[in-house]
Amino acid sequence: MxxxxxxxxxxxxxxxxxxxxxxxxxxxxxxxxxxxxxxxxxxxxxxxxxxxxxxxxxxxxxxxxxxxxxxxxxxxxxxxxxxxxxxxxxxxxxxxxxxxxxxxxxxxxxxxxxxxxASGAIGALDALSAARIGGLSDVVYTGRKPPQSWRGTPAEEGGCLEALDEAMTHFEGSARDAALRYPKNANVAAAVALAGVGFDKTQARLIADPKAQGNTHTLSASGAFGSFTFTISGESLPDTPRTSALAAMSVVDRIFRQSAPIVI
Known part of the structure; x- marks a missing residue:
């Protein structure tokens, strides 16, 4: 034990x-x-x-x-x-x-x-990390969430979140800036950066969308390996809308990997 x-x-x-x-x-x-x-x-x-x-x-x-x-x-x-x-x-x-x-x-x-x-709320980080060996040219992360998920963040500046009737991109920049400005919302951008080309070379786009049913994360990458786009729509833990269910699952998975006789 x-x-x-x-x-x-x-x-x-x-x-x-x-x-x-x-x-x-x-x-x-x-x-x-x-x-x-x-x-x-x-x-x-x-x-x-x-x-x-x-x-x-x-x-x-x-x-x-x-x-x-x-x-x-x-x-x-x-x-x-x-x-x-x-x-x-x-x-x-x-x-x-x-x-x-x-x-x-x-x-x-x-x-x-x-x-x-832990991989958190996103997937395909294994492919991204492997692709880094051959060389990556572009890595872009896009996070799309309902307006209420951006409360308490710089997205509220200007007071336009509540009145949105269409999707609004409220941040475009490096993954480093996204993670520093949105510490409770951009762990996925950081995960993509750490698996790929780093915080400063990874581009991030954050979107408030009144039509979004949940949190959607999209990772696009290209390089010597070819290219891929991965999209996941995640559910939150029942106890808290701010915590991704997959993020919690990824922590448990990482624990079990420590003692598993065969690991993928």
Whole structure:
């Protein structure tokens, strides 16, 4: 039996906890803020040890999973990596910040371990990563969501979201700018950038569409391999419309890959 610690206790953490039950992985620890111990245990399991950071733990788990978003990864990821514990995260947008990227990279090298990035809400990253070997010429990510999904973001500037009657492109630029400006909405742009040509060479387009039934992600790439376009329409977790169901599934899949005898 191998052990897992989770950073955070929200909807994604609860999803991961449910799917680890009965597996060869035991959820033993949760990193949460002081005063949130009862809430953490209620969300992911009464038997977990709740701690406030990596230094609070005597024996560290075999694997740590970040389910707390960008701030959770920034606050705790490097400490576990330095202790030699691999960390799985879907908070890919946090790596758009060059300082954060360098800190996590140096911590993983120091601890002789890895920060493993879950694929999140998009697919085809395996094909994109393989195509990078031969050379990529163009990589474009397009994210299309209903107007309400862009509330609390720069898309609201000008106050036009509520009155939209047709699709509006509210951002066009690099994946780095998209991830930094839309930290809760552009993890997919970051995933595409990290698998392909990087944050600055990957182009991103973000669209608010009143006719959209859900979140649609499109990845287009061309290079020495040829070209492809991949589109996925994703559902959210029932507990929270901001969290992609596939993103949570990809975290569980990444955990199970650690111990699977055959991996694709």
């Amino acid at each position: 191998q052990t897992v610690g989770i950073i955070g206790y929200g909807a994604m953490a609860a999803y991961v906890a449910r799917h680890l039950a009965g597996s060869s992985w035991a959820l033993t620890h949760c990193i949460a803020r002081k005063g949130r111990e009862a809430a953490a245990r209620a969300a992911i399991g009464a038997d977990v040890t709740v701690a406030y950071d990596a230094d609070d733990l005597g024996a560290v788990p075999d694997l740590v999973v970040d389910c707390a978003g960008h701030q959770g990864l920034k606050a705790h990821g490097a400490a576990f990596l330095r202790r030699g514990v691999p960390v799985v995260s879907a908070s890919l947008g946090a790596l758009a910040d060059a300082q954060t990227y360098q800190a996590l990279q140096e911590a993983a090298e120091s601890g002789k371990t890895q920060l493993q990035l």
